[in-house]
Amino acid sequence: AKLDSLQDIGMDHQALLKQFDHLNHLNPDKFESTDLDMLITAATSDLEHYDKTRHEEFKKYEMMKEHERREYLKTLNEE
Numbered sequence: 001a002k003l004d005s006l007q008d009i010g011m012d013h014q015a016l017l018k019q020f021d022h023l024n025h026l027n028p029d030k031f032e033s034t035d036l037d038m039l040i041t042a043a044t045s046d047l048e049h050y051d052k053t054r055h056e057e058f059k060k061y062e063m064m065k066e067h068e069r070r071e072y073l074k075t076l077n078e079e
Contacts, residue, residue: 021038021042023035023038023039024038
């Protein structure tokens, strides 16, 4: 049980570090143009990942809808 809680803390720590990936950790006192560039890059990457995930979800939804439609048509043909 203790190992599980340590792993949870590790995962939370990793997630927290990922949130601040775009910051220059060598210069934590200032937000400079390199930090802005890294922030824009990170935001663009996050949006692309989100778009890809949404697209995959939509494809699955459309495939399920088509499958249900075909199953419905089969029941009509059998009657």
